[in-house]
Amino acid sequence: MEPFPADAENQNYVTVHALSAGFLDWPDQYFVQPCLEGARTKAPSLAFLIQHHSPKTGRPTRIVFDLGIRKNIDTYPEVLKTHIVNHLSVITEPDVSDSLRLGDLSPEDIGFVVLSHVHWDHVGTPSDFGMSRFVVGNGSLGLLAEAGNPPLAGSTSLFEADLLPPERTTELPGVDEEAQGSSGGGGGTWQKFGPLRNVIDIFSDGSVYLVNSPGHLDGHLNLLVRLGPGKFLYLAGDACHDRRILRKELGIATWKNLHGEVCCIHSDKEATEKTIDLIVGLEKMDGVEVVLAHDVEWLNREGNKKRFWPGKM
């Protein structure tokens, strides 16, 4: 796989801190196959704090990537709440705001909230972040706008129309597949970066990249950051829910709903499989660590509990 470009002279780096944002206990049959009847996984919903310092002024900009599970599930739309109560058991505390306070930060300190995608277990409580700008991938606002229409493939596509404040929300432009490798093509801000076809260099200093990560849901984003010389962290969101899929031990589950339609937790299974192949390649590269949003194996790996805020990755 093509390597990432080397660090620049005077390369700027960021610090990243895991944030506990709830747990959910899900039936494996909707995620992996083959699987045993009745098997369940208790998975974390992880969020991340990214701290960037301007090399000129030293001023910090803080980003939170994903807001996890909502603390008060009563405020999800009724149909979604019913789905959660019927199919899952969730732990909603601490949420992202609580987790930030563990290190003397509060939602007011967060400049930007980037949502990997708009599924309910990633959107948390946006109203807690009354000062922040929200950033979502292309197509996310369309999904929110369609909320209330009958979901296509069951309850994974239940959304809230008024989730995000329009005046403080930015939806990224779509990628131009024809203009691969050109930074200015089609007026877009997407560019190629090493093995990644479409990234946006947020601070224009090579420290934090938004990564177009197609397949799971329209607008699905990953984040790539530089932690130190030759050291990258790749936050993979819901591109994959279970490391056994990354290791090719299990496949992605599909099932039939009551109408006989084939359903999958990913809106485009084929595109997701390509994205997963890419992530498997990234993880094999020297100096690249990959963490999934629901990465129970990562959470249980020795030493990783110390990497939660106020600790660091």
Ligand SMILES: [Zn+2]
């Ligand atoms: Zn999802």
